[in-house]
Amino acid sequence: xxEKDDDVANTDRGDPPDQPDQPDRNDELTAVDTAQIFSDLVxxxxxxxxxxxxxxxxxxxxxxxxxLAAWVTTAEHGSLSENQRSExxxxxxxxxxxxxxxxxxxxxxxxxxVERLFAEGEGHDCWAKAxxxxxxxxxCLHAPPEDLE
Amino acid sequence: MSRKDxxxxxxxxxxxxxxxxxxxxxxxxxxxLAASGPEAVQQVRxxxxxxxxxDLMMPGMDGPATLTRLRSVASDQNVPxxxxxxxxxxxxxDQQLTGLGVAGVIAKxxxxxxxxxxxxxxxxxAA
Numbered sequence: 001x002x003e004k005d006d007d008v009a010n011t012d013r014g015d016p017p018d019q020p021d022q023p024d025r026n027d028e029l030t031a032v033d034t035a036q037i038f039s040d041l042v043x044x045x046x047x048x049x050x051x052x053x054x055x056x057x058x059x060x061x062x063x064x065x066x067x068l069a070a071w072v073t074t075a076e077h078g079s080l081s082e083n084q085r086s087e088x089x090x091x092x093x094x095x096x097x098x099x100x101x102x103x104x105x106x107x108x109x110x111x112x113x114v115e116r117l118f119a120e121g122e123g124h125d126c127w128a129k130a131x132x133x134x135x136x137x138x139x140c141l142h143a144p145p146e147d148l149e
Numbered sequence: 150m151s152r153k154d155x156x157x158x159x160x161x162x163x164x165x166x167x168x169x170x171x172x173x174x175x176x177x178x179x180x181x182l183a184a185s186g187p188e189a190v191q192q193v194r195x196x197x198x199x200x201x202x203x204d205l206m207m208p209g210m211d212g213p214a215t216l217t218r219l220r221s222v223a224s225d226q227n228v229p230x231x232x233x234x235x236x237x238x239x240x241x242x243d244q245q246l247t248g249l250g251v252a253g254v255i256a257k258x259x260x261x262x263x264x265x266x267x268x269x270x271x272x273x274x275a276a
Binding site for chain 1: 160
């Protein structure tokens with residue numbers, strides 16, 4: 001598994017758009033602002049640690065989004081081998097698991113869709129859609145995490 | 150009661166960090182970390198924890214393979230294992246994973262702040 005953190009600097013940092021449609025809330029999928037959840041419970045030191053962890057997670061996830069964008073480009077210019085598909089799907093899977101834990105539930109939903117596209121999709125329309133969704137991932141990761149409600 | 154000793158196995162550094170912090174700060178437990186299946190096996194050989202949190206999908210030795218290897222380590226025979234999985238979207242999947250002989254399954258993404266309670270509930274640990 002590789003994490004191209006250097007690619008993060010190359011991602012679009014325009015004004016964040018509205019978040020995409022949000023999933024239903026349930027016990028397994030709860031919005032979390034990791035820094036906020038500690039704010040009323042623990043010391044300033046712990047709050048700062050939580051904020052640092054969340055920042056690093058966001059950067060890692062932006063790196064994963066950049067890797068996915070590169071895989072989409074590869075797919076658009078040819079075909080992906082089964083190993084390449086698996087690698088791309090695994091990156092999307094990791095992104096889905098991480099982002100939601102740090103409050104980016106919309107990113108989790110989009111990443112799951114991208115994972116499915118890499119696992120099962122084929123053809124120009126598929127990769128065009130994957131490219132759109134990866135760009136959505138980047139935009140959402142540049143927005144603040146969702147509020148706790 | 151002695152402080153609980155939990156081994157967390159996950160290849161995602163951010164997930165390891167946030168779980169460690171939550172379990173230590175909120176749960177008051179001791180948390181050891183492993184970034185891979187082989188690391189986990191080595192740690193268990195050195196000292197068996199009270200429980201293992203095991204990521205299902207890891208590169209190389211994945212969760213089920215790690216679980217099989219862990220169960221072959223004498224000191225781990227009775228240590229409860231909870232799987233962490235981003236794949237648990239349907240009850241059928243949950244049942245399949247529970248069939249691996251784990252104490253429970255926690256889906257990713259999860260709410261870190263409630264994680265100690267969820268683990269305690271699964272393992273029957275008193276609050």
